[in-house]
Amino acid sequence: MGYDVDRFVGAVNEGLLCCICRDVLEDPLQAPCEHAYCASCIHGWLVHEEICPEDRQPLIQDQLRPIFRYMRNDLNQLTLHCSNRAAGCLEAVSLEGLARHEAGCGYGRINCPNASCRMELERRQLDAHLQVCEHRTRVCPRGCGLTVLNSEADSHNCVAELRTEMELLRSEMIGRSEDQKHEMKLRLDSQRTHMVDKVSEMQQQIDELKRQVDHLQHDVRLLSALERKRGQDMERLELEKKELLEVLKALKEEHELAKANTCRITAL
Numbered sequence: 331m332g333y334d335v336d337r338f339v340g341a342v343n344e345g346l347l348c349c350i351c352r353d354v355l356e357d358p359l360q361a362p363c364e365h366a367y368c369a370s371c372i373h374g375w376l377v378h379e380e381i382c383p384e385d386r387q388p389l390i391q392d393q394l395r396p397i398f399r400y401m402r403n404d405l406n407q408l409t410l411h412c413s414n415r416a417a418g419c420l421e422a423v424s425l426e427g428l429a430r431h432e433a434g435c436g437y438g439r440i441n442c443p444n445a446s447c448r449m450e451l452e453r454r455q456l457d458a459h460l461q462v463c464e465h466r467t468r469v470c471p472r473g474c475g476l477t478v479l480n481s482e483a484d485s486h487n488c489v490a491e492l493r494t495e496m497e498l499l500r501s502e503m504i505g506r507s508e509d510q511k512h513e514m515k516l517r518l519d520s521q522r523t524h525m526v527d528k529v530s531e532m533q534q535q536i537d538e539l540k541r542q543v544d545h546l547q548h549d550v551r552l553l554s555a556l557e558r559k560r561g562q563d564m565e566r567l568e569l570e571k572k573e574l575l576e577v578l579k580a581l582k583e584e585h586e587l588a589k590a591n592t593c594r595i596t597a598l
């Protein structure tokens with residue numbers, strides 16, 4: 331929404347009005363067709379439409395641009411009344427300087443800055459109010475260092491207040507150390523669980539290794555028994571071979587003898 335035309339001093343050029351709300355442009359943007367609108371007005375329009383509301387030419391968000399510099403300058407130099415005119419502010423300022431003026435305008439409404447005070451008042455009345463505000467505070471003049479409500483300054487008892495403050499701090503500290511104890515216990519518990527898991531995992535690995543060693547020992551025993559048996563077999567074979575050789579030798583001698591005898595008989 332733009333600025334109400336009635337707030338302006340003198341006539342406003344038609345070209346500086348929003349095509350949608352017909353007020354003076356606020357945060358202006360313009361379309362490729364050079365029609366200009368307040369940012370909030372055109373954004374609201376383009377939610378449901380994809381055309382310029384003035385001449386119905388196609389238009390989407392991405393095509394919106396800042397207005398021409400000369401229009402910007404013309405806008406900035408328009409003079410208008412402060413929005414607190416009804417409250418009594420008679421200031422008329424340039425559109426460019428409006429925000430700065432209104433941020434400090436004595437007729438603008440503000441809340442009392444004292445915590446817990448609900449008073450709403452005009453800015454120019456603040457100083458007087460702060461003098462009497464029931465919720466104003468000050469540092470204790472008797473030197474305890476606490477901040478006290480002005481209205482309670484007389485009944486304020488430094489020692490009693492400090493004791494209360496100390497009790498508060500003490501219970502806060504106890505609470506905090508309980509929290510820490512609890513957290514430590516949780517952490518220890520989780521570490522313990524972790525270690526138990528680790529130990530049982532290691533026990534499983536040990537059992538597995540033992541099983542493998544038993545297996546290997548069994549294999550070694552089997553192999554050495556086989557080796558022993560092979561040695562005995564070899565020995566036996568060697569003996570048999572020797573016996574056979576002797577039998578062969580004896581047979582050969584017998585044969586030679588027989589041959590000799592045959593020759594002799596033939597000769598006779």
Ligand SMILES: [Zn+2]
Nearest residue numbers: 348351368371
């Ligand atoms: Zn508008």
Ligand SMILES: [Zn+2]
Nearest residue numbers: 363365382385
């Ligand atoms: Zn247009």
Ligand SMILES: [Zn+2]
Nearest residue numbers: 412414419435
């Ligand atoms: Zn003002």
Ligand SMILES: [Zn+2]
Nearest residue numbers: 442447449463
């Ligand atoms: Zn107040």
Ligand SMILES: [Zn+2]
Nearest residue numbers: 470472474488
């Ligand atoms: Zn005190």
